[in-house]
Amino acid sequence: MVSSQHKPSDATAPRPPVAQGVPPQVKILQMMNAYRLAQSISVVAKLGIADLLTQPQSITELAQTTATHEQSLYRLLRVLASFDIFTEDESGLFHLTPRGALLQSNVSNSLRDYAIVVGEMWHWRMWGGILHSLKTGEPAFDHLFGMEFEEYYQQNPEVAKNFDGAMVSALAMTDVAILANYDFASFECIVDIGTGGQGDGKLIASILKNNSLQRGVYFDSPTRIEQVKRLVEVTGLSDRCEVVTGDVFASFPPGGNVYIVKNLIHDYDDDRAIAILKNCRQAIAEHGKLLLIEMVIPPGNEPSLGKILDVEALLMSTGAIERTEEQYREVLSASGFQLTNIISSKSPMSIIESVPA
Incomplete structure (x- = not known):
């Protein structure tokens, strides 16, 4: 003590x-x-x-x-x-x-939901199983609960509600950082790819409100899509923002000048990440840009929130990983993109910019 x-x-x-x-x-x-x-x-x-x-x-x-x-x-x-x-x-x-x-x-900058999830029993049990992951390379969550987190999420509505709220609140500061650190004025069509039902559409709405001549597409699984539609209507953007559902493993909405893929690629191993990004490569305009919004693990012994969350990814989901710059460069190259810039922000996330190779 x-x-x-x-x-x-x-x-x-x-x-x-x-x-x-x-x-x-x-x-x-x-x-x-x-x-x-x-x-x-x-x-x-x-x-x-x-x-x-x-x-x-x-x-x-x-x-x-x-x-x-x-x-x-x-x-x-x-x-x-x-x-x-x-x-x-x-x-x-x-x-x-x-x-x-x-x-x-x-x-606007609340972390209450995130704080609640950090203290939930399932989260504590998962970290208590860290030795299993170190011994086997497999998620401790699956071992402890007898199912993948996604299945547990679907079976426990209160857990899903809290987890979604935590992700939305944690990513709110990221949206502010993106708007402060990247100029979207030159893009005619902006496609915002949701995060598996945990996105809220506020980023694309903010971009379009700041750029009155642009149009946008919000693309996500059906989980929160009705909420995003209401946001688009309330903000008066219905004539400039299309809200569509789909599966990133099947296809992306075509023809966008810039695709924003936030907090998604880190959920998947290289093969599945490449499959997603290849679909983006097929959809993107000839001179378009892809913006991955992710944590980038710094080299050496530099402290990083991403390093501890990388261990959480190990415990929570098969294949999930926070990557270094070189690892992102390799995944993007295998998907038909060339990494051109990494823009740091005041949030834990960076903007990883790339173009079709």
């Missing part, structure tokens, strides 16, 4: 040079205790604490509203206050911080 005198915030914020002398035992203890923090964040997200703190509240008020044990809730919020997720003032009122605000629902 970590001493209660240790300040957890040392593990989360940039530190002055003096902190470089922290003993390795303390550093690795901080790392080993990270899972406890993740579960703590997840449970306050489930309770909706951040939504309640739009105005400062006492622990008594929070406990009454959330039907929790007052002293127990206080002990948890005290931990999270030490990580600057909440703050407690001298009068005992709890306040929201910019970090904690990300756990609110119904805000």
Whole structure:
């Protein structure tokens, strides 16, 4: 156990040079205790604490509203206050911080759904099976649950709802980063390929609203397509944005000048990724561009969210993998594309630009 005198915030914020002398035992203890923090964040997200703190509240008020044990809730919020997720003032009122605000629902940059999924029992069990994946190279999820995640997803509507919400919220910052880092003005027709029913159509809607002379196509499996159709209607884009369903393993909508394929290719091994991208190659206009929106694993020992999520991919789904630049270059080349640029963004994702070879 970590001493209660240790300040957890040392593990989360940039530190002055003096902190470089922290003993390795303390550093690795901080790392080993990270899972406890993740579960703590997840449970306050489930309770909706951040939504309640739009105005400062006492622990008594929070406990009454959330039907929790007052002293127990206080002990948890005290931990999270030490990580600057909440703050407690001298009068005992709890306040929201910019970090904690990300756990609110119904805000544009919310990570509440993502935080909930991180704490779900199925997710914890999956990571508990990591040794199986290391021994066999097979997903721990399949071993533990007796089925692939997709089947589990289909059989458990609440899991599916939470997982979809987590993906949409996590990718919202990516949409902002794409719009800030790529100029779509020169493209006549933009095709946005959904992410297996987890896309929401907001990216193509934003691009078209910013470029009034363009037309677009949103293409996805049927799961969320009605929601996207409603978005297109509400935003007044029905005359410029076609919403169609299909299967990326069968064909892509033809004739687009730029195809945006976001958070999809990493779900598949090289053979299936190449099959998808070859369908895009057949559909794309002669001088078109393909934009893969994915994490790119950096070389060497550089820290990267993509590296830890690559292990999650190993545990969760057969063939899923986060790739390096060279690996993307090889997959694209085998599909008939030439990688031309990788554009970093303020999100964990990069824009991998390529053209027909």
